[in-house]
Amino acid sequence: MDNFIPVIGIILIAISIYLFKKKREFIANSVETEALVVELIEEYSMNSDSYNNYIYYPVFEFKDIYGNIIRKKHNRGSYPPAYQVNYRVKIQYQPNNSENFVIASESNMVALGVLLFGLLFVVGSVIGYLEENFGWDLF
Secondary structure, eight states: OOTHHHHHHHHHHHHHHHHHHHHHHHTTTTEEEEEEEEEEEEEEEEEETTOEEEEEEEEHHHHHHOOOOEEEEOOBBSSSOOSOTEEEEEEETTTTTEEEEEEGGGGHHHHHHHHHHHHHHHHHHHHHHHHHHOOOOOO
16 A cells, blocks of 8 residues: 555646646637626535535636627636626637636646645655655654
8 A cells, every 4th residue: 555655646746747738738829818707606505514505606708809709607616706796807718719718827726736736645655665664753
């Protein structure tokens, strides 16, 4: 089992590198514009602790390079709401598919989280190895 933990870390680091590359390709081929939050959609959610919450999904509206007005609910919601109605947000979208967009400030957050989690596994494994094989008492 001890040898399996660094493998998990390495796999997570590889996944994060893949996500960074995909996001970089997306950004390189995207158009940046400003979107307006026109609505917050409230959806009921029950979490694992049986607490009842509402998740708020922003609906963004923006004009693409062809002059089409795009209005779309974001796929990521939050509680409390991350945005308010009439808030302006920079987004990046694909010119051949205007509904495929990301919020510019959030573009690498998922990949960064996976990378940090993977590094945690690897560093933890190295510390465990040093403690076990060399008698180091780091914690």
